[in-house]
Amino acid sequence: MAKKTTAKKAAAKKAPKKTKKAKKAKKVASKKKAKKPAPDAPATAAVNSTLKPPPGGAAVRMYRIGHGDCFLIAFAGDNPDKPAYALIDCGYKPGSPAKLKPPTKVADIGANILETTGGFVDVAIVTHEHQDHVNGLTSTNFPDLKVGKVWFAWTENPDDDVANQLRKKFKDRLLGLIDERANLMGLGNNAAAGELDWYLEFELGEEAEKYNGLAHAAAGGKDPAKSANKVAMKYLRECAPQDPEYLYPHEKIRPIPGANGARAFVLGPPRDIDKIDDLDPIGDENFGHEMAAAGAGGTPAGPTTSPFPRRHALPLDQAFTDDKFGDFFEKRYGSSPVPEPGDGKEISSNAVWRRMTADDAMDAGALALAMNNATNNASLVLAFELSKNGKVLLFVGDAQAGNWRSWTDGEFDDGGKTVTATDLLERTVLYKVGHHGSHNATLKGKVGSGRANLAVMAKGDSATEFVAMITAVEAWAHQKPKPDWNHPLPAIKQALVEKAGGRVLQTDSNLPAGPVGAGAAGWQEFISRVTETPLYFDLIIEA
Known part of the structure; x- marks a missing residue:
């Protein structure tokens, strides 16, 4: 017993004395440890790997x-x-x-x-x-x-x-939206293009912060299957x-x-x-x-579907020069639209209301949502x-x-x-x-x-x-x-x-x-x- 007491005293002598600062820190730590959780704190369990069903359940x-x-x-x-x-x-x-x-x-x-x-x-x-x-x-x-x-x-x-019909319809829509995005970027309407990016992210699965580059790649022929x-x-x-x-x-x-x-x-x-x-x-x-x-x-929400299959659409930059349909588009949607006439007068085939502006193209978001x-x-x-x-x-x-x-x-x-x-x-x-x-x-x-x-x-x-x-x-x-x-x-x-x-x-x-x-x-x-x-x-x- 005497040896143990002596050893204990010797150990105490070797140990550094606690300063007032250290004692105060110990008291603060003790109080923090003893502090009870807030009454509204959620009762959570430790994460574990057990997931056991009851018999028959x-x-x-x-x-x-x-x-x-x-x-x-x-x-x-x-x-x-x-x-x-x-x-x-x-x-x-x-x-x-x-x-x-x-x-x-x-x-x-x-x-x-x-x-x-x-x-x-x-x-x-x-x-x-x-x-x-x-x-x-x-x-x-x-x-x-x-x-x-x-x-x-x-x-x-x-x-x-039927699944293949759906896939073709989906791909037509998706590629149409990718083309539309490229058109919007060409028109300088970055806001509308960004709107489409948001919806395209769902379908292609790319993160928004990475998506701009991928959308450009998609417009150049990215395969949606990848x-x-x-x-x-x-x-x-x-x-x-x-x-x-x-x-x-x-x-x-x-x-x-x-x-x-x-x-x-x-x-x-x-x-x-x-x-x-x-x-x-x-x-x-x-x-x-x-x-x-x-x-x-x-x-x-806008229209739930596009009324036109992709094969019946022409890119905007080709519409007026197309061999087969260029004249039609020039007469009705050409570069010199005519203002709408007064009541009772015949409407021109190239009335200004026929044209779609870049802002109007925001409606592509409705198709994307659909x-x-x-x-x-x-x-x-x-x-x-x-x-x-x-x-x-x-x-x-x-x-x-x-x-x-x-x-x-x-x-x-x-x-x-x-x-x-x-x-x-x-x-x-x-x-x-x-x-x-x-x-x-x-x-x-x-x-x-x-x-x-x-x-x-x-x-x-x-x-x-x-x-x-x-x-x-x-x-x-x-x-x-x-x-x-x-x-x-x-x-x-x-x-x-x-x-x-x-x-x-x-x-x-x-x-x-x-x-x-x-x-x-x-x-x-x-x-x-x-x-x-x-x-x-x-x-x-x-x-």
Whole structure:
């Protein structure tokens, strides 16, 4: 004992004496350590790789990737110790992850998915070919990813005649817009050209800050098939040992690879070009009359399609000298337009109002917006049923009005029993909200209308469990001058909050503060099923 005491004293003598300054710093540090978190601080869990579904149920991980979609679903598997994993989309709008608090990194999300799944995803699904759904699918973010099966919509099938018509129509529109951009640059209208850049970014997948040079290259013959979006989808295909499966609506009920009892019902997109071009809600499908004719960002939309195929168009700089049509254009749109005459007098064939100015060319933005919306409307729509006649998880991508209306155009044969879209919607307990809560990607409607809409969802026991997930970062969506989008539309957000009793999870928001209306009864049970981290929300769904 004496030796220990002596040694202790000796050590104390060797140790430097603490100054008043050091003692004061220690007290301050001690106070900081003991300080309690603010009452409104979110209760978050440490990020980890565990995603385990309950027996017969599922666990849904909604990644906070930014303004975009990335979901990992763990279904109860054939092997109780190994879930079946489904990855649905992985993309974001550039700049949006930095608007989250704290900011997220897509590489961290990729690493978490690889760790969670052990590097193997049973089925990887792309809903549609837009930047904010696919641009995270790179070898950098997912090195050595292995995939059992890849599911695409039928619109990606190279052997489908209707899909090929859509591809040609899309390419004609895209090349037309690229040409229009070049014309606008030639006219010195950089503002209008920049407007088109914004929309072209969606379709080609390049980041805005890099895009100007690529747009010039595109005008000189860039192949849209080599766009960043196409490259991302190609990488995903190469992660699987076999070709993708192309899914058709109402064709058949598909088992989830590796899952024990879970099945997928394909509701959309419709195999009908007119319905894919049918974009906007009508009548009581609208959430707010003021948005009835609005585009993706809440700005009025123009014509939904161009009336002229590319083969019937002439570049502006060739119109007046063309051997076949030059005289026609000179007489009606020539260099010496005639002012409009007074009332009752014949209008000249070269009236000034026939000419289109550079400012008028801003209308190309309306065509670009229509093209973007048509791509959204070609979204793969899946209703995942956890067990026969059981709970349903509805993932709609960015499906818009025409896609929604088509869900009730067909039925499913389940061993002699008919399953309808209405039946699936009534059993829905989770709705991945369409297009970040945009006005035309959730239909309001009424029960008994015979069409899919929010009012039909979550009936009976499903109503007490219904949860909505909105993939939106409002600080990014609302910034000006771009994008200045109403994502989510307040009327839709409010309707979801009311329907779900407050059980709404949004990418940029903490857990909801409390229940709304009838949500009070099961609120604590809901909270017990949710885990929040800076990287994701997890939601457990019991069988």
